[in-house]
Amino acid sequence: MYLTKCAVCATELGLTMGKKCGRCSTRYCGPACQKQHWEEGGHDKLCKLIKKAGGAEQYHANKKYAESVTIAAEACAEDVKGQTCFICTQALHWKTKEGLVRMCACRGTAGFAHVSCLAEQAKILVAEAVENNLDSKVKTERFARWSMCSLCKQGYHGVVRCALGWACWKTYVGRPEADSARIMAMNQLGNGLRAGEHYEDALSVMEAELAMGRRLGVSEEHLLIVQGNLAGSYEMVGRTEDALRVRRDVYFGLLRLNGELDPDTLREANNFADSLCDLDHRDEAKMLLRKTIPLARRVLGEGNEITLRMRRNYARTLSSGGDTLDDLSEAVDTLEDLEQIARRVLGDAHPFTESLGILPQVREALTTKRRNIFLEGCGFGPG
Ligand SMILES: [Zn+2]
Numbered sequence: 001m002y003l004t005k006c007a008v009c010a011t012e013l014g015l016t017m018g019k020k021c022g023r024c025s026t027r028y029c030g031p032a033c034q035k036q037h038w039e040e041g042g043h044d045k046l047c048k049l050i051k052k053a054g055g056a057e058q059y060h061a062n063k064k065y066a067e068s069v070t071i072a073a074e075a076c077a078e079d080v081k082g083q084t085c086f087i088c089t090q091a092l093h094w095k096t097k098e099g100l101v102r103m104c105a106c107r108g109t110a111g112f113a114h115v116s117c118l119a120e121q122a123k124i125l126v127a128e129a130v131e132n133n134l135d136s137k138v139k140t141e142r143f144a145r146w147s148m149c150s151l152c153k154q155g156y157h158g159v160v161r162c163a164l165g166w167a168c169w170k171t172y173v174g175r176p177e178a179d180s181a182r183i184m185a186m187n188q189l190g191n192g193l194r195a196g197e198h199y200e201d202a203l204s205v206m207e208a209e210l211a212m213g214r215r216l217g218v219s220e221e222h223l224l225i226v227q228g229n230l231a232g233s234y235e236m237v238g239r240t241e242d243a244l245r246v247r248r249d250v251y252f253g254l255l256r257l258n259g260e261l262d263p264d265t266l267r268e269a270n271n272f273a274d275s276l277c278d279l280d281h282r283d284e285a286k287m288l289l290r291k292t293i294p295l296a297r298r299v300l301g302e303g304n305e306i307t308l309r310m311r312r313n314y315a316r317t318l319s320s321g322g323d324t325l326d327d328l329s330e331a332v333d334t335l336e337d338l339e340q341i342a343r344r345v346l347g348d349a350h351p352f353t354e355s356l357g358i359l360p361q362v363r364e365a366l367t368t369k370r371r372n373i374f375l376e377g378c379g380f381g382p383g
Pocket residue numbers: 006007008009010011028029030033
């Protein structure tokens with residue numbers, strides 16, 4: 001978590017309020033908490049250590065990184081038995097002794113790695129792009145290595161994404177606040193925390209990111225993307241009305257700035273539709289998806305995760321209405337097609353593929369509907 005709270009009483013300090021320890025930058029709401037932390041909270045012993053690690057934010061990031069790597073390796077332990085890292089070729093990391101992970105779309109014996117090795121690779125590739133002053137598109141692609149598998153080209157998910165988020169943040173947190181890698185790292189951390197289901201922490205990182213972006217005067221487009229992420233966290237903590245409000249703004253904002261074919265616009269169109277479904281604005285969601293699915297298919301491709309998500313949401317608007325035979329049968333067809341594509345592109349264990357587990361239920365609704373219509377036709381009435 002980005003440190004925005006008093007270390008003693010957890011009062012929210014935003015990015016700038018309160019007081020910092022002059023040596024290690026640990027943050028407090030005021031002198032009383034600082035004094036208490038020193039005298040009774042053990043800060044007298046830790047202060048030097050924190051300073052040596054590079055200050056409170058860095059110390060915290062290092063600690064959370066180590067914890068998150070352990071969690072990721074434990075979650076993958078069964079899956080990685082007998083495998084080796086595709087980067088360092090070892091099963092145990094030579095230095096950290098951490099275990100292997102794999103949470104992307106790689107299958108068979110491909111894609112097993114140490115979080116440390118993945119992080120080291122991303123760090124080197126980003127540094128090289130900066131050193132050689134490669135253009136911004138290449139830099140963005142290189143930076144994506146902090147969250148995307150280089151072998152299957154799919155995003156990491158779950159606790160592995162979370163560990164990589166901490167890895168990224170720990171790598172760049174020591175840089176000046178306006179440094180572009182640090183700004184992007186904060187974004188990786190927020191999305192990683194969400195993937196690891198640390199929703200409250202994700203929310204506070206994203207709120208800090210938005211406040212920082214506004215203060216630094218980053219582009220309107222960047223602010224909209226941060227707000228889009230923030231809306232996702234609102235949704236996860238149950239603030240669905242807030243999520244819908246922000247997502248509407250983000251979608252129409254990006255539409256105006258980047259046009260309807262931009263991948264960010266398309267992703268936010270789907271997120272907006274998702275929020276509309278959540279709050280039962282089914283017709284509006286349906287209309288939006290009817291317009292944007294053909295665009296996503298054309299621009300991003302059939303196997304792209306955004307295209308797949310849009311189509312799943314569309315099936316959801318059809319089946320949750322559940323009114324007509326045509327709707328239900330189109331929902332079943334769509335879900336069957338999606339299941340095939342998702343198994344091929346993302347693999348069976350991917351959260352998206354698992355989310356298609358609703359298919360049997362929709363099939364059953366269709367069967368019931370057909371039977372009722374048949375019975376009505378025979379003069380038996382519904383039921
Ligand atoms: Zn305090």
